Amino acid sequence: MKQELQTDSVLVRNYVDGDEKALSTLVYRHKQKIYSFIYSKVLDRDVTEDIFQDTFIKVIRTIKLGKYNEEGKFLPWVMRIAHNLVIDYFRKNNRMPKFDNSGDFNIFSVISDSSLNVEKQLIKDQIDNDLQKIILELPDDQRDVLVMRIYKDMSFKEIAECTGVSINTALGRMRYALINLRKLVEQKNIILTN
Incomplete structure (x- = not known):
C-alpha cells in the first residue's frame, strides 16, 4: 500500500521498524496544520521554523525511545508538543504578550x-x-x-x-x-x- 494512503499509526509503526520515509510522509501530511498553528501564535517565520523543527526533533526522540503511546492520535500529540514549545519560547524570551482587558476576568x-x-x-x-x-x-x-x-x-x-x-x-x-x-x-x- 502506498505510504500516502496509510494511517498515521501505521506510518509511526513503520518508522519504528526502520522506514525513514514513513516519517517524511507524516511530516509532509501534517506540516501545513502544525506550521500554521505555530505561526498564528508567534507571528514570526524564523521562530516558527525553529519551533517546527524542535517539535519534530522531540517527536523523533520520543518515538525512538519507545515512549510514544499508540492511541491513533498522532496529530493532537504533535500539536501538544508544538504548543508546549511555543509557551516555552514565550517564557524564555520574556515575551508574554500583555493582557487585554476582556471583561470576564x-x-x-x-x-x-x-x-x-x-x-x-x-x-x-x-x-x-x-x-x-x-x-x-x-x-x-x-x-x-x-x-x-x-x-x-x-x-x-x-x-x-x-x-x-x-x-x-x-x-x-x-x-x-x-x-x-x-x-x-x-x-x-x-x-x-x-
Missing part, C-alpha cells in the same frame, strides 16, 4: 488608559510583572489554559483541540486557574489597581 482589569503618566505606567508595568510571576506558579495544565485564553485570545474550543482535552476540561482548568490566581494574589498581597 476582573482579576485582569488592570489600568487601560492610553494617557498614563510615568508613575502610573511604572505601577502598571509592576502589576503586569507581578501577574506574570504568579501565573508561573500555577500548575502546568491551568497555566497553559490561562495563557492561551488571556494572552492569546484563543476560544475554549481551540484550547481543547490544542491540548487534547474536552471543552469542559479546558473550562474547568480555567476556573481553577482563576481561583488559584486569586489565592496567590491574596497570599502575596499583590495590589492589582493603582
Whole structure:
C-alpha cells in the first residue's frame, strides 16, 4: 500500500521498524496544520521554523525511545508538543504578550488608559510583572489554559483541540486557574489597581 494512503499509526509503526520515509510522509501530511498553528501564535517565520523543527526533533526522540503511546492520535500529540514549545519560547524570551482587558476576568482589569503618566505606567508595568510571576506558579495544565485564553485570545474550543482535552476540561482548568490566581494574589498581597 502506498505510504500516502496509510494511517498515521501505521506510518509511526513503520518508522519504528526502520522506514525513514514513513516519517517524511507524516511530516509532509501534517506540516501545513502544525506550521500554521505555530505561526498564528508567534507571528514570526524564523521562530516558527525553529519551533517546527524542535517539535519534530522531540517527536523523533520520543518515538525512538519507545515512549510514544499508540492511541491513533498522532496529530493532537504533535500539536501538544508544538504548543508546549511555543509557551516555552514565550517564557524564555520574556515575551508574554500583555493582557487585554476582556471583561470576564476582573482579576485582569488592570489600568487601560492610553494617557498614563510615568508613575502610573511604572505601577502598571509592576502589576503586569507581578501577574506574570504568579501565573508561573500555577500548575502546568491551568497555566497553559490561562495563557492561551488571556494572552492569546484563543476560544475554549481551540484550547481543547490544542491540548487534547474536552471543552469542559479546558473550562474547568480555567476556573481553577482563576481561583488559584486569586489565592496567590491574596497570599502575596499583590495590589492589582493603582
